[in-house]
Every structure is written in structure tokens, then in C-alpha cells.
Amino acid sequence: MSYRSGRHFVQIPGPTNVPERVLRALARPTIDHRGPEFAHLAKEVLAGLKRIVKTEGPVVIYPSSGTGAWEAALVNTLSPGDKVLMFETGHFATLWRNMALALGLEVDFVPTDWRRGADPAIVWDKLSRDKEHSIKAVAIVHNETSTGVTSRIAEIRRAMDDADHPALLLVDTISSLASIDYRHDEWKVDVTVGCSQKGLMLPPGLGINAMSSKALEANAKAKLPRSFWDWRPMLEANEAGFFPYTPATNLLYGLKESIAMLEEEGLENVFARHARHAEATRRAVGAWGLETQCANPLEHSNTLTGVRMPHGVDADKVRKVILERFNMSLGTGLGKLKGSMFRIGHLGDFNDLMLLGTLAGVEMGLGLAGVPHKRGGVDAAMDYLYETLR
Numbered sequence: 001m002s003y004r005s006g007r008h009f010v011q012i013p014g015p016t017n018v019p020e021r022v023l024r025a026l027a028r029p030t031i032d033h034r035g036p037e038f039a040h041l042a043k044e045v046l047a048g049l050k051r052i053v054k055t056e057g058p059v060v061i062y063p064s065s066g067t068g069a070w071e072a073a074l075v076n077t078l079s080p081g082d083k084v085l086m087f088e089t090g091h092f093a094t095l096w097r098n099m100a101l102a103l104g105l106e107v108d109f110v111p112t113d114w115r116r117g118a119d120p121a122i123v124w125d126k127l128s129r130d131k132e133h134s135i136k137a138v139a140i141v142h143n144e145t146s147t148g149v150t151s152r153i154a155e156i157r158r159a160m161d162d163a164d165h166p167a168l169l170l171v172d173t174i175s176s177l178a179s180i181d182y183r184h185d186e187w188k189v190d191v192t193v194g195c196s197q198k199g200l201m202l203p204p205g206l207g208i209n210a211m212s213s214k215a216l217e218a219n220a221k222a223k224l225p226r227s228f229w230d231w232r233p234m235l236e237a238n239e240a241g242f243f244p245y246t247p248a249t250n251l252l253y254g255l256k257e258s259i260a261m262l263e264e265e266g267l268e269n270v271f272a273r274h275a276r277h278a279e280a281t282r283r284a285v286g287a288w289g290l291e292t293q294c295a296n297p298l299e300h301s302n303t304l305t306g307v308r309m310p311h312g313v314d315a316d317k318v319r320k321v322i323l324e325r326f327n328m329s330l331g332t333g334l335g336k337l338k339g340s341m342f343r344i345g346h347l348g349d350f351n352d353l354m355l356l357g358t359l360a361g362v363e364m365g366l367g368l369a370g371v372p373h374k375r376g377g378v379d380a381a382m383d384y385l386y387e388t389l390r
């Protein structure tokens with residue numbers, strides 16, 4: 001491949017753009033992970049992560065992708081044959097369900113049309129009917145990255161409380177953490193699942209769990225086999241700033257930097273920035289005369305937008321044209337959405353001009369690929385960004 005001038009736009013919804021400051025932090029020499037300098041680093045990033053997840057309770061960091069953190073959440077709290085309530089919000093929810101089945105759990109998987117989130121009314125209904133408390137956990141993907149739909153966790157929590165049901169609440173925040181409002185303690189989430197390569201602006205390689213005291217009680221009784229993912233040796237070693245095995249030291253340098261950046265900007269400002277870019281993107285999609293994958297206005301994702309293609313158009317052909325001509329990667333349609341939509345990531349280290357460049361690439365790509373659409377999406381997005389300048 002010959003040199004392509006200018007920067008590659010990586011507008012998939014994770015991994016996201018890794019900022020210079022983080023790249024430089026990653027480039028430091030690796031240190032002894034059993035020495036005092038490491039212990040200081042580990043305590044600092046664990047404390048910082050608690051502020052991001054909004055919890056007073058413990059947080060653990062695995063050298064893993066997000067999938068590992070999913071597994072940790074299940075095997076640390078549940079026993080073989082336990083029943084879990086999940087919603088088929090899209091591809092990621094389906095993968096988490098498949099994992100639960102593979103681990104020997106029983107899953108009540110509520111179907112959707114992959115255009116909306118988990119319905120709090122169904123949570124209430126299922127739990128209210130479950131008088132014997134056979135449902136041990138409700139597991140929800142907060143931001144379904146395959147569709148661009150954000151489930152309403154606070155409302156789901158309220159439904160669980162209204163049903164007066166003791167099930168654990170497990171939440172995948174992999175593509176929402178540090179981008180969309182999320183409150184582990186306030187929403188009484190029992191296990192939060194996160195990872196490094198989305199809102200935290202890091203390369204892939206860190207899996208995260210935050211756990212409530214109720215989750216820790218469940219952990220003491222949970223019988224699913226676990227070793228690498230076991231919270232107990234991790235929590236014990238973390239007390240002194242250490243890990244039970246070799247941690248991803250350089251990624252932790254990066255995490256320290258990304259937490260500092262998020263806190264310099266202010267988490268609430270970070271959330272507002274993502275919300276504003278998401279609205280501008282939706283205005284562009286509307287102006288093009290296209291539809292978002294999300295069909296519920298209450299559940300639009302602030303970190304990515306799924307764009308449905310008109311009937312007969314192959315979304316992956318459009319992505320290919322855009323990659324080849326404009327050096328920009330967009331997210332493919334996953335699972336049963338393959339070919340019918342693409343995804344624009346607008347999360348992480350991102351600003352107004354990066355968004356406008358992204359949308360310009362999409363608009364020109366729609367033209368080059370011959371997709372029936374109207375021009376003017378970039379203008380609509382720019383108007384909104386201009387009107388909402390602070």
C-alpha cells in the first residue's frame with residue numbers, strides 16, 4: 001500500500017481515536033509490577049476509575065477485552081442453572097446471552113426488532129410474576145453498539161424496585177462509560193462491565209468490573225467455576241496496589257492519563273459534548289432523508305449512530321467506497337444487520353471539526369456509491385453545532 005497523506009479517520013464505535021497524550025503515556029518503559037512505583041500507579045487508577053463509574057465500592061481491571069469482563073460479571077455472581085433475564089437489543093446483547101448459555105446459565109431472552117432498548121415495563125412484568133425469585137440476575141447492555149440504542153438503566157432499576165425483586169442488576173457499559181451519563185451506585189447496579197477502547201480513549205486490552213456489596217455477597221455463594229476471572233484474589237492483591245498476575249502495565253499508564261483528561265474536561269461536559277455531536281449527526285441523517293437504526297426517540301445513543309440504507313443498497317459497499325476514497329473507517333452492520341446499515345462512531349477524543357469531516361466523508365460517499373439521498377446533511381449538522389456553540 002502506498003502512503004496516504006493526512007490522517008485516517010477511525011469512526012467505528014470502538015476502538016476509538018487514541019489521543020496524543022495517551023499515546024505518549026503508553027510509550028513509557030514498563031516497570032516492575034511488584035514494586036512500589038507500580039503500587040502507587042495501580043491505587044491511583046483504581047481510585048480514578050471509581051470516580052468515572054461513580055461508585056464507592058471496589059473496581060477491578062483485567063488484562064482483557066470487554067468480553068472477558070462480561071464473563072467475570074457472570075461467573076463471579078451466578079451458579080450453574082441460574083436464570084438470567086436479558087433483552088435481545090442487538091448483536092452484543094446476543095453475544096452476552098450466548099456466553100451465559102455456554103457457561104450453563106438459563107436465559108430468558110426477550111426479543112426486540114433491534115431498533116429499541118430493554119423495556120422497563122417488561123422487566124417489571126417478568127419480575128412481578130416471578131414470585132419464587134427464580135430469576136437471579138437482570139443483565140442489560142446499556143449502549144447497544146450494534147444499533148446505536150441506549151437502554152434506560154435508571155428506569156430499569158426503578159422497575160426492579162417496584163417489583164420488589166432481589167435479582168442482581170448487571171450492566172454492560174462498554175460503549176457508554178465515560179461518554180454517556182452512568183451512575184453505578186445511584187442506580188444500584190450490582191456489576192458494571194467496561195473496557196478500555198471506547199469512551200476511555202485507550203487501545204484495547206483492559207476489562208473492567210465494578211461491584212456492589214450485594215454482588216460481593218453473591219460472589220461468596222456463586223458456584224460457576226472461575227479462576228482467572230475470580231474477583232477475590234484480585235481484590236486482595238489490589239488492597240496493596242498489586243495484581244495476582246501480570247497486569248497490562250503500559251495500558252494503566254494510559255488509563256491514568258485518560259482519567260486525567262476526562263476530569264480536566266469534566267465528566268458532565270464530556271457527556272454534553274457527546275450528546276451534542278449525536279444530535280448533530282442525527283440531523284445530518286434526517287437531512288439526507290435516511291433513517292437511524294434506533295426507532296425510539298428516548299433511546300438514541302450519544303456515542304454512535306446506526307444509519308439504515310434504502311432497500312437494495314449494500315451498506316458495506318458504501319463503507320468500502322468511503323474507506324478507499326476518503327480513508328475513513330465506519331462500523332459495519334453486525335449480525336442480522338449486515339449489509340442493511342452502517343454505524344458512525346462519534347465518541348471518545350472528538351470535536352466539532354472531526355465530526356463535520358466525518359459527516360462530509362459520509363455525504364460524499366453516499367453520492368459516490370449512488371445511494372438515493374438528499375444533499376445538505378453536513379449543513380444541517382453545522383447549523384446545529386453553530387447554534388449550540390457555548
Ligand SMILES: *Cc1c(COP(=O)(O)O)cnc(C)c1O
Pocket residue numbers: 014065066067068092141143144145172173174175195204
Ligand atoms: C465492544 C463491545 C463489546 C465487546 O468488547 P470486546 O472488547 O470486543 O471484547 C461488548 N459489548 C459492547 C456493548 C461493546 O460495544
